[in-house]
Amino acid sequence: MAGKKKSKSKKTSDLHPGRPTKPLSKLLRLPKGPVDLNRLDTAASPGYPGSGKTDAPALTAALAPELSDLQEQLYANGRSDVPGAPSLLVLLQGMDTSGKGGVIRHAMGLVDPQGIQLKSFKAPTKEELQHHYLWRIRNALPNPGMIGIFDRSQYEDVLVVRVDQLVPVSEWNGRYDEINAFEKEVTEAGTTIIKCFLHVSFAEQKSRLAARLASPAKYWKYSPKDVDARAKWPAYQEAYADALERCNTDHAPWYVIPSDRKWYRNWAVAQLVREHLIGLNLTWPEATFDVAAEKARVAKS
Ligand code: AMP
Ligand code: MG
Numbered sequence: 001m002a003g004k005k006k007s008k009s010k011k012t013s014d015l016h017p018g019r020p021t022k023p024l025s026k027l028l029r030l031p032k033g034p035v036d037l038n039r040l041d042t043a044a045s046p047g048y049p050g051s052g053k054t055d056a057p058a059l060t061a062a063l064a065p066e067l068s069d070l071q072e073q074l075y076a077n078g079r080s081d082v083p084g085a086p087s088l089l090v091l092l093q094g095m096d097t098s099g100k101g102g103v104i105r106h107a108m109g110l111v112d113p114q115g116i117q118l119k120s121f122k123a124p125t126k127e128e129l130q131h132h133y134l135w136r137i138r139n140a141l142p143n144p145g146m147i148g149i150f151d152r153s154q155y156e157d158v159l160v161v162r163v164d165q166l167v168p169v170s171e172w173n174g175r176y177d178e179i180n181a182f183e184k185e186v187t188e189a190g191t192t193i194i195k196c197f198l199h200v201s202f203a204e205q206k207s208r209l210a211a212r213l214a215s216p217a218k219y220w221k222y223s224p225k226d227v228d229a230r231a232k233w234p235a236y237q238e239a240y241a242d243a244l245e246r247c248n249t250d251h252a253p254w255y256v257i258p259s260d261r262k263w264y265r266n267w268a269v270a271q272l273v274r275e276h277l278i279g280l281n282l283t284w285p286e287a288t289f290d291v292a293a294e295k296a297r298v299a300k301s
Helices: 053-079 100-106 133-137 154-158 169-173 175-188 202-214 215-219 224-231 233-246 262-279 291-300
Strands: 085-093 118-119 147-151 191-199 254-258
Touching: 053 085, 085 262, 100 147, 100 191, 100 202, 100 262, 154 175, 154 233, 169 175, 175 191, 175 233, 191 262, 202 215, 202 224, 215 233, 224 233, 254 262
Parallel strands: 085 147, 085 191, 118 147, 191 254
Antiparallel strands: none
16 A cells, blocks of 8 residues: 555654755845845845744754755765766855854765865965965865865955955956856756855844853954955945846746844755755665675675
């Protein structure tokens, strides 16, 4: 009887009473067309199945077993030289204090660190400056089977570089198409890119900067440069809006994560990763040896 038949593959709905009300890859996907950041709510919680902050630790933790299984399957495919084994790249962009570090700790921290390749992009070094701006990005792309995390990315080259006029307009202006072509090449080589813009409000940034100055345990997170960048908020918002609009492609779309609420932000990114891993339709790699023969050998040994 079909109803009684036990399925070996676990259904995601069985595992996750707290899954989103609708896929976040639909709800948070930036629509094509002109981008007005002021119209994108920084404090919303689309798709969140709980009632608020108090549910978040449990809902996020509930994701861990499934995320961990999916990541292991991805890793297994990379390890066993499956031709065309995929990889995932979680790219994080956002103003200072938007929570790139928090997402890495709380959302990406749910999976086995052995399967993670984390790269933080700072102001380019002397060596990096001698190369094309995509050189260091290319070098940091995840290997097959891995989940790459970019804490900042190629987008800094059309954000801080544009706002601080580090190169002429004609140069940064050509970079949007170049980034789109680069991301196309990367996705065609088997890497699924999840571009997350952590959208935080001007007021929330102020309160987070003040909190960093209020506790010696948080001084290390504070940089006087953050206030300089804050002073250029409108220019940054304009640069972000352009990067989101001009690089919102089918092969590498942007997701806008409302980030005034840390608990929503962390849960949402973990969900997005889960949905993309499911979308890879992974299977366990076939044994490269004769399983029956090996069982017999082990039994005899
Ligand atoms: P943090 O992420 O707080 O450690 O800061 C890293 C700093 O590096 C930020 O101020 C970025 O704007 C800066 N940065 C990252 N990439 C670039 C780039 N391509 N050009 C100039 N500055 C950059
Ligand atoms: Mg910083």
